[in-house]
Amino acid sequence: MTDPVSSKGPGLLARLARARPTKPGEIYGVPGQGNTFWLSIASVLVLLFIWWLVTALGLVKPLFVPSPQAVVKKFIQIWNEGFTNTPFLEHVLISTFRVFGAFLLACAIGLPLGLAMGMSPLMRGIFDPPIEFYRPIPPLAYLPLMIIWFGIGETSKVLLIFLSVFAPIVLGARSGVKSAAIEQIHAAYSFGATRWQVMRHVILPSAMPEILTAMRVGIGFGWTTLVAAEMVAATKGLGYMVLSASQFLQTPVVIMGIFVIAIIAFGFDLLMRFLERRLVPWKGRM
Amino acid sequence: MSLKIDNVSVIYPAADGRPPVAALSEINLEIVEGEFVVALGASGCGKSTLLNLIAGFLSPSTGSLVLDGRTVSGPGADRAVVFQKHALLPWLNVIDNVAFGLEIQGIAKQARHKTANEFIQLLGLDGFQNSPVYKLSGGMQQRVGIARALTCDPKVLLMDEPLGALDALTREKAQELILKIWGETRKSVFFITHSVEEALFMGTKLIVMSPRPGRITHVFDLPFSRLFQSGAPARQVKASPEFIALREKVLNIIFADEEAVE
Numbered sequence: 001m002t003d004p005v006s007s008k009g010p011g012l013l014a015r016l017a018r019a020r021p022t023k024p025g026e027i028y029g030v031p032g033q034g035n036t037f038w039l040s041i042a043s044v045l046v047l048l049f050i051w052w053l054v055t056a057l058g059l060v061k062p063l064f065v066p067s068p069q070a071v072v073k074k075f076i077q078i079w080n081e082g083f084t085n086t087p088f089l090e091h092v093l094i095s096t097f098r099v100f101g102a103f104l105l106a107c108a109i110g111l112p113l114g115l116a117m118g119m120s121p122l123m124r125g126i127f128d129p130p131i132e133f134y135r136p137i138p139p140l141a142y143l144p145l146m147i148i149w150f151g152i153g154e155t156s157k158v159l160l161i162f163l164s165v166f167a168p169i170v171l172g173a174r175s176g177v178k179s180a181a182i183e184q185i186h187a188a189y190s191f192g193a194t195r196w197q198v199m200r201h202v203i204l205p206s207a208m209p210e211i212l213t214a215m216r217v218g219i220g221f222g223w224t225t226l227v228a229a230e231m232v233a234a235t236k237g238l239g240y241m242v243l244s245a246s247q248f249l250q251t252p253v254v255i256m257g258i259f260v261i262a263i264i265a266f267g268f269d270l271l272m273r274f275l276e277r278r279l280v281p282w283k284g285r286m
Numbered sequence: 287m288s289l290k291i292d293n294v295s296v297i298y299p300a301a302d303g304r305p306p307v308a309a310l311s312e313i314n315l316e317i318v319e320g321e322f323v324v325a326l327g328a329s330g331c332g333k334s335t336l337l338n339l340i341a342g343f344l345s346p347s348t349g350s351l352v353l354d355g356r357t358v359s360g361p362g363a364d365r366a367v368v369f370q371k372h373a374l375l376p377w378l379n380v381i382d383n384v385a386f387g388l389e390i391q392g393i394a395k396q397a398r399h400k401t402a403n404e405f406i407q408l409l410g411l412d413g414f415q416n417s418p419v420y421k422l423s424g425g426m427q428q429r430v431g432i433a434r435a436l437t438c439d440p441k442v443l444l445m446d447e448p449l450g451a452l453d454a455l456t457r458e459k460a461q462e463l464i465l466k467i468w469g470e471t472r473k474s475v476f477f478i479t480h481s482v483e484e485a486l487f488m489g490t491k492l493i494v495m496s497p498r499p500g501r502i503t504h505v506f507d508l509p510f511s512r513l514f515q516s517g518a519p520a521r522q523v524k525a526s527p528e529f530i531a532l533r534e535k536v537l538n539i540i541f542a543d544e545e546a547v548e
């Protein structure tokens with residue numbers, strides 16, 4: 001007969017602290033290994049349920065937290081009738097245009113600049129101070145300057161978003177330059193590569209994982225800044241919709257606007273994750 | 287082709303509060319055309335450093351390296367390198383890794399894949415052309431690295447423990463393959479290994495190095511690879527009394543070195 005206590009194996013704490021055994025064909029100890037899809041679905045459903053329960057039991061006033069049904073109803077109403085005389089999809093489109101316009105611009109300028117800063121001490125010396133200077137400043141703080149300099153038109157809105165996306169993209173590209181192993185660079189040189197070829201065939205591809213991550217982080221900052229940008233004399237856009245609804249205490253519209261922004265941003269992030277899997281399946285593997 | 291290494295020292299500068307490292311001290315070595323030089327020595331005695339010097343990745347603190355009458359001042363396509371580690375490009379599949387040197391040299395895709403395929407077959411990697419390199423075993427990755435260096439037909443082949451991750455059988459085959467290619471093309475080779483047997487079997491010249499400061503302590507001329515080239519079976523060469531006697535002698539030198547260090 002075995003001792004019943006010892007046959008239970010190690011204590012709960014010890015078992016939790018150890019890496020879990022793997023399924024056949026999986027590699028032991030890969031950090032964060034495992035599928036989270038169903039858990040995430042369950043988490044969303046539970047949160048929705050709590051939201052519904054809190055409102056259905058009347059624990060908070062609808063002014064503070066409207067019920068899910070009220071939000072859905074508002075969504076259908078705005079979808080059909082528009083908001084402040086502008087169709088709903090136009091609000092969505094104009095905001096998306098602002099964010100993605102700024103994002104593409106930031107990529108077009110930020111990626112080459114970041115790579116150049118990683119490659120050349122001259123470029124790093126020149127551009128490091130201004131970027132590091134403005135990077136930690138909240139966009140709301142320099143919003144007035146944008147308005148004074150560029151007026152209340154589209155320019156200052158896109159520019160404000162651009163600035164918030166620009167810094168993380170430059171920094172990502174810049175540190176991505178360091179990803180290539182020196183042996184990989186040497187291999188290229190020993191085949192007679194020029195500096196430009198080393199850049200194109202070794203440094204750029206090995207920087208891709210960091211560049212993609214920087215783009216994901218960057219567009220996140222873009223959406224964060226959207227509402228601030230649309231504080232400036234906007235008459236259209238999701239940020240404008242949320243802001244003006246909040247002035248009239250239309251909480252359902254505020255929550256709906258937040259959801260729409262979140263869903264678009266999340267959709268794009270899924271696209272970026274898909275691209276990451278397709279473009280850099282080797283990330284962290286060599 | 288001839289390479290003359292004249293009184294070369296390398297001192298890695300002090301960093302993070304650690305003192306400077308005298309990685310190589312007063313190295314003199316000549317590699318003539320068609321010579322197969324093997325370097326042997328305890329870990330950290332400066333073998334890779336010497337290879338980096340010849341490749342042009344590092345410049346000497348004192349002394350000079352002269353290749354065909356010109357001072358070595360950087361890497362070039364006349365010297366191909368098989369690296370100790372981390373030198374394949376994970377975003378390329380096997381065939382494009384092997385063809386990488388040819389791509390750099392502007393060879394058209396079809397032509398470079400044709401050449402790459404020859405070496406892929408030579409190294410027993412057939413069927414893996416389209417596999418991503420990060421999914422290969424360590425030994426297969428090493429063979430991709432060797433194939434890549436060979437495709438460009440360099441005058442000098444610099445190899446840093448190229449067979450370290452291979453199993454015994456594949457390793458012997460790869461040794462014979464390298465000897466065959468060397469015999470056919472008269473390349474000059476600088477070859478680093480930790481295996482005394484491999485060193486004796488493959489080289490025409492053996493240098494034994496010793497650490498702190500890294501220096502060449504012994505030089506032997508070796509007859510065995512020529513015996514193999516003229517038709518003697520590898521196993522027979524390695525079992526000959528001369529081979530065994532020299533192997534014991536070199537092992538004694540190396541063990542004495544390692545004990546002196548400890």
Ligand SMILES: Nc1ncnc2c1ncn2[C@@H]1O[C@H](COP(=O)(O)OP(=O)(O)OP(=O)(O)O)[C@@H](O)[C@H]1O
Pocket residue numbers: 298299307308309328329330331332333334335336370500
């Ligand atoms: N970049 C570097 N900076 C400072 N010291 C270095 C550097 N590279 C090598 N060294 C030192 O120089 C010495 C020789 O290193 P090297 O890599 O040439 O040894 P090795 O003979 O190739 O060893 P192994 O057989 O383990 O590969 C070692 O003491 C090492 O710590």
Ligand SMILES: [Mg+2]
Pocket residue numbers: 333334335370446
């Ligand atoms: Mg080494």
